[in-house]
Amino acid sequence: MQISFAAPSLDRTGAVAVGAAEAGLLPSAATLDKSLGGALGRAMGSSRFKGKAGQVLELLAPSGGRFSRVVLVGIGRADKFDVAAVEKLAAAVVGRLLTSGEKELAFAIDLPKGGKLKAAQLAAHLAMGAQLRSYTFIKYRTKQRDEHEPTLASIIIGTEETSAARKAWQRMQAVADGVFLARDLVNEPPNVMSPQEFAARAQGLSKLGVKVEVLGEDEMRKLGMNALLGVGQGSARESQLVVLQWNGGRKKDQPVAFVGKGVCFDSGGLSLKPGASMMGMKGDMGGAAAVTGTMRALAARKARVNAVGVLGLVENMPDGKAQRPDDVVTSMSGQTIEILNTDAEGRLVLADALWYAQTRFKPRFVIDLATLTGAIMVALGLEHAGLFANDDKLAGRIQEAGREVGEPVWRLPLADGYDKMIKSKIADMKNISGVTHGGSIVAAQFLQRFIDKTPWAHLDIAGVAWQDGEQKPLSPGWGVGWGVRILDRLIADHYEA
Ligand code: BES
Numbered sequence: 168m169q170i171s172f173a174a175p176s177l178d179r180t181g182a183v184a185v186g187a188a189e190a191g192l193l194p195s196a197a198t199l200d201k202s203l204g205g206a207l208g209r210a211m212g213s214s215r216f217k218g219k220a221g222q223v224l225e226l227l228a229p230s231g232g233r234f235s236r237v238v239l240v241g242i243g244r245a246d247k248f249d250v251a252a253v254e255k256l257a258a259a260v261v262g263r264l265l266t267s268g269e270k271e272l273a274f275a276i277d278l279p280k281g282g283k284l285k286a287a288q289l290a291a292h293l294a295m296g297a298q299l300r301s302y303t304f305i306k307y308r309t310k311q312r313d314e315h316e317p318t319l320a321s322i323i324i325g326t327e328e329t330s331a332a333r334k335a336w337q338r339m340q341a342v343a344d345g346v347f348l349a350r351d352l353v354n355e356p357p358n359v360m361s362p363q364e365f366a367a368r369a370q371g372l373s374k375l376g377v378k379v380e381v382l383g384e385d386e387m388r389k390l391g392m393n394a395l396l397g398v399g400q401g402s403a404r405e406s407q408l409v410v411l412q413w414n415g416g417r418k419k420d421q422p423v424a425f426v427g428k429g430v431c432f433d434s435g436g437l438s439l440k441p442g443a444s445m446m447g448m449k450g451d452m453g454g455a456a457a458v459t460g461t462m463r464a465l466a467a468r469k470a471r472v473n474a475v476g477v478l479g480l481v482e483n484m485p486d487g488k489a490q491r492p493d494d495v496v497t498s499m500s501g502q503t504i505e506i507l508n509t510d511a512e513g514r515l516v517l518a519d520a521l522w523y524a525q526t527r528f529k530p531r532f533v534i535d536l537a538t539l540t541g542a543i544m545v546a547l548g549l550e551h552a553g554l555f556a557n558d559d560k561l562a563g564r565i566q567e568a569g570r571e572v573g574e575p576v577w578r579l580p581l582a583d584g585y586d587k588m589i590k591s592k593i594a595d596m597k598n599i600s601g602v603t604h605g606g607s608i609v610a611a612q613f614l615q616r617f618i619d620k621t622p623w624a625h626l627d628i629a630g631v632a633w634q635d636g637e638q639k640p641l642s643p644g645w646g647v648g649w650g651v652r653i654l655d656r657l658i659a660d661h662y663e664a
């Protein structure tokens with residue numbers, strides 16, 4: 168989408184979006200209404216449009232004006248008109264117009280009286296909402312019907328503060344690009360998105376100044392990463408470990424580290440999933456996708472931070488060489504693991520990736536993202552990601568960042584009693600507890616055994632990385648790109664020099 172900012176003007180063609188509060192039309196809308204001979208007011212009268220947040224009213228080619236379409240959107244109560252509401256409003260308009268035949272859309276939304284937003288903020292977040300909603304993933308449709316083809320190509324946002332808005336948007340656009348990359352990676356089918364293909368796409372970040380290293384199986388074997396390697400052992404495709412480095416901070420600054428679960432397809436391995444549960448398991452690399460998208464965002468906006476991303480990329484498949492339930496593997500940390508269920512594979516991948524990230528980079532903190540457990544959806548549904556942490560300060564900052572960008576998280580406990588549940592008779596630990604309760608916590612306890620003294624947080628994103636049901640306002644597709652915005656905000660709020 169081409170997005171630009173310009174001084175407010177109603178002297179245009181194409182579509183225009185104007186706003187109404189519950190108290191009535193905003194100034195631009197009122198001016199437009201006059202030039203249309205009161206058509207907006209009449210349309211409001213004959214519909215149930217009340218200016219409530221989320222309401223949309225469309226007038227096609229009203230006479231008295233040059234606009235092909237006027238979209239009146241409700242902004243709700245001025246005191247509740249925050250950045251999240253602005254983004255949703257823009258998304259609602261773009262959702263209506265994306266395949267409508269319109270090519271160009273102008274926003275003429277004024278700041279409501281009694282609100283807290285600044286003009287540049289309003290404009291930049293209109294852009295963000297519009298951009299995030301404009302995402303499509305239709306490359307594999309060869310027979311798209313004409314009326315399903317996106318037409319909207321350009322959005323002009325009217326604002327009194329064009330240069331401040333442009334500056335804010337430049338930064339946000341880098342984040343939106345990171346979200347789009349994460350969505351693309353998740354949406355690609357698993358026959359395409361192999362560990363090697365994922366690594367190749369990650370290589371693309373080098374254009375932005377990210378240092379990219381790719382380790383294959385031989386190199387990982389030398390490092391002793393047998394927990395990760397065991398998961399990929401039943402696949403015809405080679406496992407990969409990708410290391411991304413963005414050095415935008417001072418030379419001597421300790422980096423922050425992100426680790427992503429990148430199971431490109433999770434069949435369950437020999438502990439095979441039933442067919443219905445296997446559907447969607449191309450998205451089991453959503454953690455790695457979020458980390459990649461975040462690194463892209465940080466590099467594109469030249470964040471003043473040293474950041475590392477480590478991606479554990481494998482395919483969990485059941486062939487004659489596959490890992491068996493009952494196998495024992497020695498992880499890179501030296502700790503041994505009894506594998507009792509090959510479908511609890513994400514924690515095995517993360518065990519080695521986390522250890523690698525900590526020992527090589529000595530980071531200020533490490534945060535892992537993983538579509539780790541179905542149980543997190545039992546606990547939290549699809550609204551919050553699960554947060555676990557060994558550090559209250561880091562946890563608080565993540566919670567705060569999540570609230571700011573609309574990616575909320577909910578903290579769950581860690582405690583010795585749960586840790587005892589993964590004691591093994593023949594190894595240092597087993598990879599499942601063997602009982603069904605507390606599944607997400609047990610998985611997090613397993614990860615914690617691979618955390619040294621580093622402040623650490625684990626985000627279980629199994630419920631938020633993709634969406635099968637109702638679509639989210641800012642995320643029209645399947646892959647959500649969850650994680651890019653919260654991590655970018657966390658860095659911007661607390662870790663930039
Ligand atoms: N990738 C799955 C978790 C998952 C399930 C993500 C559904 C998204 C939707 C993970 O590897 C897995 O299979 N976990 C098992 C753990 C169990 C064997 C202890 C699960 O959740 O059933």
Ligand code: MN
Binds near residue numbers: 433435509512513
């Ligand atoms: Mn699994």
Ligand code: ZN
Binds near residue numbers: 430433451538
């Ligand atoms: Zn998995």
